[in-house]
Amino acid sequence: MRATVDPERACRLVNHGPTLLVSAAHEGRRTLMAAAWSMPVEFAPPRIAVVVDRKTFTRELIAASGTLALCVPCRAQADLVWTVGSVSGRDAARDGTDKFRRYGIGWFDGPTLGLPCVEGCVAWMEARVIAEPHTEDAYDTFFVEVVSAQADPRVFADGRWSFREDNADLHTLHHLGAGVFAVPSQTVAARALPARDA
C-alpha cells in the first residue's frame, strides 16, 4: 500500500534513524544496497545526507545518473536488507543479472524519476544529488534533495509513524551490527520538565 507524502514531511520518514535501502539506475543497469548511515539535514526543502561507500556499484550508478532512491525497509524484510548489504551489485552485473533478479526482489518505478523502488518497504523517496564533490570524496557523504515521497498508510499517516502491535511486521529496522537489527516496537511520549529556578 502506498500513499503520497507531502515532501515537507519526508524527513519524518528517516528522523528516527532507520536503516535504508539505496537504489540507483543508469542506462539499463540498476542495483541496490543497504545504508545504515543517513540523516535528514533540512525539512524544507527536504534534504538528506547518506553515506555510500566509494567501492560500491550503487555509488557508480549514482555518480552517473545524479539520482537515487531511498526506501525504508521493515521487519519482514530483515533478511533482504542484510543480503543486499552483504553482496556486490558489481558481481551480479558481471554475471549478466542484478540484485533484484538474483534475490527475487519486487520493485515499482518511482513516480518522478522512475527509479526502482523496492516492493514491501514502508516508505520510498526519490532524490536528486546536490553536487558536493568534497564531502563525497572525503566522507563518502552525499547530500540529496527529495523530489517524491510515499509511505505505507498502515504504518505512516498524517506525517508520522505509528508503530503498534497490530503492524509489527511493518516496523522499521535499525542496524546494530553483524546482521542484528533493533526494531522500534514501543514508543514513549515525553513531557516537558519544570525549570528548577523558574
Add this chain to the structure above:
Amino acid sequence: MRATVDPERACRLVNHGPTLLVSAAHEGRRTLMAAAWSMPVEFAPPRIAVVVDRKTFTRELIAASGTLALCVPCRAQADLVWTVGSVSGRDAARDGTDKFRRYGIGWFDGPTLGLPCVEGCVAWMEARVIAEPHTEDAYDTFFVEVVSAQADPRVFADGRWSFREDNADLHTLHHLGAGVFAVPSQTVAARALPARDA
C-alpha cells in the same frame, strides 16, 4: 556505570540512529541540546556527522571551542531529552544559569577534553570538529572525529548494544517527532537469502 569503548567501535554507538544529546563548553559557559540528526561516516578513524542548527547556543560554543560531546540518552531520560531540545540555552545564559542547573541535570567531565557529559546516559563520546565551513554553512552539518568513547556495560558490551527486557529503561530513544520517541525494545537477527540464479 561507565566502561571505556575502543574508539574504532564508537560508531556502533550511533549506528542504529538514536537521538543524541550534544553538549559544548567554552570559557566557563556550557550548554546542551537534543539532536535527532546524526550518522557515522567512517569507522576508523571514528567520524560522525551531526546537524546543529545555526541559531542554537550549542552551535556558538562549538564554533568557539572546536569540540563537542555526544551523549546517547535512554528511555528513562525521554522528558529530559525533549525538554533540552525545546528550550534555548541562550535564554538560560541570559538568566545567569545554564540548562544543566535549570533542569537539575547531572554531568561528569569527559576524560579527554573535559566536556560536560550527561549522567544517566548510556554512552558518551568527546569529539573534535573537522573544519568544513561549507557544509557547516550550507547544511548545518558538522563532521567530527571521536577522541574518547564510553558506554554503560549493562546495555553496551563487547562492541555492541544488547537491548533486553531486563534493561528496558536503558534502551535508546529515536525521535519520531513532536516529543514521541520510538524505543528499540526488540531485535531481529537476519539470515542471508539464497541467490535464485546460483
